[in-house]
Amino acid sequence: xxxxxLPDMRVLADGSTYAELTDELLGKVLQPPRWMKPALLVxxxxxxxxxxxxxxxVVTGIGVWGNNIPVAWAFAITNFVWWIGxxxxxxxxxxxxxxxxxxxxxxxNRFAEGMTLFAVMQAGLxxxxxMGRPWFFYWLAPYPSTMKVWPQFRSALxxxxxxxxxxxIVSFLFWYLGLVPDLAAMRDRAKERWRxxxxxxxxxxxxxxxxxxxxxxxxxxxLGGIATPLVVSVHSIVSSDFATSLLPGWHSAxxxxxxxxxxxxxxxxxxxxxIVPARRLYRLERVITARHLDNMAKMLLVTGWIVTYSxxxxxxxxxxSGDEYERYTQLxxxxxxxxxxxxxxxxxxxxxAPQLLWFQRVRxxxxxxxxxxxxxxxxxxxxxxxxxxxxxxxDFLPSxxxxxxxxxxxxxxxxxxxxxxxxxxxxxxxxxxFIPISELKELKHxxxxxxxxx
Amino acid sequence: xxxxxVIEFDSPERITLAAAHLRSMGYSELEAYTPFPMPDLxxxxxxxxxxxxxxxxxxxxxxxxxxxxxxxxxxxxDYRLDVGGRPYDSLPxxxxxxxxxxxxxxxxxAFLSALVLSGLPRLHHxxxxxxxxxxTTIDRFWITLGAPTETGELxxxxxxxxxxxxxxxxxxxxRDARRERTSVLR
Numbered sequence: 001x002x003x004x005x006l007p008d009m010r011v012l013a014d015g016s017t018y019a020e021l022t023d024e025l026l027g028k029v030l031q032p033p034r035w036m037k038p039a040l041l042v043x044x045x046x047x048x049x050x051x052x053x054x055x056x057x058v059v060t061g062i063g064v065w066g067n068n069i070p071v072a073w074a075f076a077i078t079n080f081v082w083w084i085g086x087x088x089x090x091x092x093x094x095x096x097x098x099x100x101x102x103x104x105x106x107x108x109n110r111f112a113e114g115m116t117l118f119a120v121m122q123a124g125l126x127x128x129x130x131m132g133r134p135w136f137f138y139w140l141a142p143y144p145s146t147m148k149v150w151p152q153f154r155s156a157l158x159x160x161x162x163x164x165x166x167x168x169i170v171s172f173l174f175w176y177l178g179l180v181p182d183l184a185a186m187r188d189r190a191k192e193r194w195r196x197x198x199x200x201x202x203x204x205x206x207x208x209x210x211x212x213x214x215x216x217x218x219x220x221x222x223l224g225g226i227a228t229p230l231v232v233s234v235h236s237i238v239s240s241d242f243a244t245s246l247l248p249g250w251h252s253a254x255x256x257x258x259x260x261x262x263x264x265x266x267x268x269x270x271x272x273x274x275i276v277p278a279r280r281l282y283r284l285e286r287v288i289t290a291r292h293l294d295n296m297a298k299m300l301l302v303t304g305w306i307v308t309y310s311x312x313x314x315x316x317x318x319x320x321s322g323d324e325y326e327r328y329t330q331l332x333x334x335x336x337x338x339x340x341x342x343x344x345x346x347x348x349x350x351x352x353a354p355q356l357l358w359f360q361r362v363r364x365x366x367x368x369x370x371x372x373x374x375x376x377x378x379x380x381x382x383x384x385x386x387x388x389x390x391x392x393x394x395d396f397l398p399s400x401x402x403x404x405x406x407x408x409x410x411x412x413x414x415x416x417x418x419x420x421x422x423x424x425x426x427x428x429x430x431x432x433x434f435i436p437i438s439e440l441k442e443l444k445h446x447x448x449x450x451x452x453x454x
Numbered sequence: 455x456x457x458x459x460v461i462e463f464d465s466p467e468r469i470t471l472a473a474a475h476l477r478s479m480g481y482s483e484l485e486a487y488t489p490f491p492m493p494d495l496x497x498x499x500x501x502x503x504x505x506x507x508x509x510x511x512x513x514x515x516x517x518x519x520x521x522x523x524x525x526x527x528x529x530x531x532d533y534r535l536d537v538g539g540r541p542y543d544s545l546p547x548x549x550x551x552x553x554x555x556x557x558x559x560x561x562x563x564a565f566l567s568a569l570v571l572s573g574l575p576r577l578h579h580x581x582x583x584x585x586x587x588x589x590t591t592i593d594r595f596w597i598t599l600g601a602p603t604e605t606g607e608l609x610x611x612x613x614x615x616x617x618x619x620x621x622x623x624x625x626x627x628x629r630d631a632r633r634e635r636t637s638v639l640r
Contacts, residue, residue, distance in 0.1 A: 018489060018593035142524050150528035154537060159550040166554040173565040181591065185489070188588035204575035207582070208591055212572035213491040215504050219568030222510050223561055230557045237550050438591075442490035445466050452467075 012444045021444065025435050026189050028282050032430055035281065040426050046419020053412035054129065062132050064409045071392040071404035076130040078384045079414055081238060082266065083123035083421075084164065085259070085380065088231055089267020090116025091171050094178075095227035098220075104295060106439045107287045111278070112271050113175040114434065118424040119270070120168045122417040127160070129413075156240035163237040170230055174223045177216070180206050182433040235263040242387070248325040249334070249391035252317065258310035262380060265303035265350070269376035272296050274425065276370040287435055290364045297363035300376065304354035311351070325396055338403060339390050342382045349379025459599040459613065460584060460631040461620060466492060469595040472623035473498040476597065479619065485598045487581065487590040499597070506567045513563025514556045521555035522548060584631050594626075 016024070057064055067074045090112040097105040128134045140161045142151055151158050184206035187199035206212070236256035243255040272293070279288045318330030334343045353375040362368040394401045428434060463469040469486065473495055476484060484499040486492075529535065530543035540547075569575055581587055581598070590596050599616075617628045 019589075022489075022592045142528050148533045150533055152535065152537065153525045153529050153551060154540065154544060154547040156550075159554075162551045162554045166558045170557060170561040173561055177565055177568060181490075185591040188591045201577070204569060205577060205579055206574065206591075207579045208487050208489065209572070209581075210486040210488065210492065210496045210499060211501050211504075212568075212574070213488065214493070214496050214501055215506055215568045215571050217491045217493075218504060218506050219510075219564040222507065222564045226510075226514075226557050226561050226564070230554075233550070233553060233557075237554075240550070438490040442492075445490065445492075449467075 012440070012447060018441050018444070021441060022185060022189065022437055025287070025437050025440070026186060026433060028284075028435070029186070029429075029431065029433055030190065033281060036426065036430055040423065040430070043419050043423035043426060046416060047423045049412055050416020050420050053409050053416050054125070057129055057409060057413075058134060062130065064407060066404060066406040066410055068402055068404065070395060070400055070402055071389055073130075073388050073392060074404055075385075075406050075410040075414065076126040078381070078388050079417065080123050080126035080130075081259075081384045081388075082381045083119050083126070083417065084167075084238060085235060085263035085266045085384075086270045087116045087119035087123060087167070087171075087267065088235060088260070088263035089271050090114070090119075091167075091174065091227050091231045092264050092267065093271070094174060095224040095231065098224040099228060103443055104292060106436055106443055107284075107289075108271065108275060108292060108296075109439075110175070110178060110432075110434055110436050111275060112267075113171065113178070114425065114428045114432070115270060115274060116171050116267075117168070117175060118421050118428070119267075120164065120171065121424070122421050124164060124168065125417065126413075127164075156237065156244045159237045160241055163234045167230060167234045170223070170227055174220075174227055177220055177223060178436060178439070179432065180204055181208065181216070181438040182436060184208065185437055186433055232260055235259040247391045247395055248323070249329040249387065251326075252314060254310060254313055254317065258307070258314070261303050261306035261310060262383065265300065265307050266376060266380035268296055268299045268303060269373040269380070272300070272369055272373035273377060276366045276373070278429065280366065282429075284435070287440070293366060293369055294360070294363045297357045297369055297372075300372070301354050301357040304350060304357075304376070308351040311347075329391060329394070333394055334386060334390050337390065337394070339386060339393075343386050343390075346379050346383045346386060349375045350383060353379070458630055458632045459616065459628070461597040461599070461616070461628050462586070462626040463595040463597075463623070464593065464626055465624075466495070466595055468623045468625075469597060470495045470498050472620055472625065473597055475620070475623070476599070481599055483599065487587070487596040487598070489591050489593060489595075504571065506564070506571060509567045510560050510564045514560035517555040517557070517559030518552055520559070521552040525551060584634050598631075 012021075065075065067076070090109075093105055093112040094109040097109070128137055131137060139149070140151055140158065153159075180203055183199050183203035187196050187203050190196050190199060236259065239255035239259035242250040243252055245251060275288060275296075276293070279285060315330050318326045321327070334340070353372050356362045356368070356372055362372065389404050393404050461472065463472065466488065469488070470492065473484060473486060477498065477500060482500065486495055486499055488495065525548045526543055534542050536542075573579075586594065587596070613628060613630055617625075620628060
């Protein structure tokens with residue numbers, strides 16, 4: 001691959017030394033910007049709302065939510081699917097693009113991986129709380145119990161537990177392994193003794209010998225290779241929760257690819273939502289260039305079209321199925337029923353808004369791109385809501401139909417997880433080298449080598 | 455292994471050439487410390503292929519069989535539960551969990567092997583005590599030489615000889631570092 005395949009990263013081409021490059025990137029962490037403290041405080045306040053809502057829910061019972069029968073999954077599972085979907089882009093960017101040798105990923109991969117971890121943490125809260133008695137969560141594990149009540153491994157819900165926890169652990173290992181050498185750089189560059197100690201402990205004693213680098217590199221590549229099918233599997237399994245049921249609007253073979261595409265779509269949107277302001281506030285334009293924004297915008301456009309195509313196939317298949325319940329759900333109740341406005345919001349946000357990205361001016365304008373990404377976030381959340389709530393609220397028997405309305409506690413949980421997510425993300429920006437430094441230096445070295453030989 | 459001689463560079467290109475030159479001179483106990491991975495340099499100092507991928511394969515295979523064993527034992531052997539007349543031992547329904555478990559154990563093995571085979575995690579490493587080592591994570595490239603003689607003693611004039619030999623590669627320093635590691639080599 002030539003340098004032309006790389007976004008114009010001025011930070012690599014302006015002749016700065018390795019030390020200057022390191023100091024520029026470490027400086028972002030060592031000298032935090034002034035807005036950091038107030039931002040941390042605000043998001044922490046929001047996090048307190050989350051914990052208040054959780055406490056109230058656990059102490060009182062999930063009757064405080066708007067859930068009813070038949071709408072038993074409602075807000076909790078909507079939020080779960082939405083958050084876990086967002087958590088897909090990080091590992092997708094890191095692992096998939098690593099395997100494809102897309103070197104532009106280097107500036108944004110750690111950022112995206114951090115986002116993944118924090119999103120999966122939010123996602124994990126909802127099924128736990130939705131159990132109603134979260135202190136019995138360990139019943140999901142095959143622990144040796146005198147009651148001999150084993151988990152039912154043929155159920156998609158059990159697959160879900162395994163898939164999500166595996167995804168969290170593997171994403172964490174991938175993120176941390178990449179981080180170790182940069183934590184060592186942090187340890188060696190920090191001036192205060194306590195900082196050297198703390199980063200020293202987290203750097204695990206990394207000494208950067210050629211042999212350990214060799215192992216590191218192979219392990220990192222293998223993790224990338226292993227994590228790529230994992231990304232695809234997680235949302236496929238989440239979609240099985242729906243697809244293996246019999247409800248009209250859920251019982252559909254297109255769900256796994258449709259969910260994965262939606263997940264990567266919303267994940268890329270979240271990366272854009274976070275990276276555009278961070279790039280501006282941290283003055284990262286030299287590292288995260290207009291080309292990066294352009295590439296991410298193109299990914300949004302592509303995955304947006306896959307999602308749109310899935311909507312079309314879903315509707316087409318409902319029509320062709322000849323099943324009257326399926327037809328009612330897809331062709332009448334969703335677009336014209338009680339939640340119709342949300343359904344059309346989905347179409348506008350997920351199918352129409354991304355079409356703006358055909359224009360290069362939108363793709364390279366941070367503000368316009370950010371607005372589109374927010375539209376996609378709203379659209380993807382509404383899509384999950386429409387998918388879950390409409391099918392549940394009107395199934396086969398009109399006598400069992402019931403409307404669903406979320407309560408204040410539901411809203412507090414959604415708002416609270418958004419705050420908690422941002423709070424964790426800010427802590428990450430505050431304490432962790434969020435641009436991969438050793439990888440950028442390696443890239444710089446490779447580019448220099450190619451120039452000499454080419 | 456004592457590493458008494460430290461040769462410091464500020465260029466990744468020149469350290470690779472210097473390492474190849476040292477090898478051709480017969481120095482076989484070489485180690486290098488760099489701020490980023492350098493496969494060329496690893497080749498130049500003569501590292502063997504790591505067995506890490508095989509360990510990962512083993513980890514994955516363990517995960518696969520363990521998952522099947524647990525599912526079979528619990529659902530098809532220890533406490534059979536008839537769910538809609540489906541077979542007790544239904545492999546297709548086991549695939550998702552077997553896959554996830556394979557990934558989990560393979561990934562954990564990759565992570566742990568990358569650390570453990572390099573002697574990590576550790577709080578301290580003898581090489582940290584050498585002067586200026588902290589710059590090897592930033593912008594310095596080091597080669598350390600094992601003692602060239604069997605007694606572990608530096609030959610008289612060895613350092614001077616190395617300085618002359620390596621001069622074309624413009625090292626920043628070629629120095630005898632034994633005294634810098636007081637607490638370790640005592």
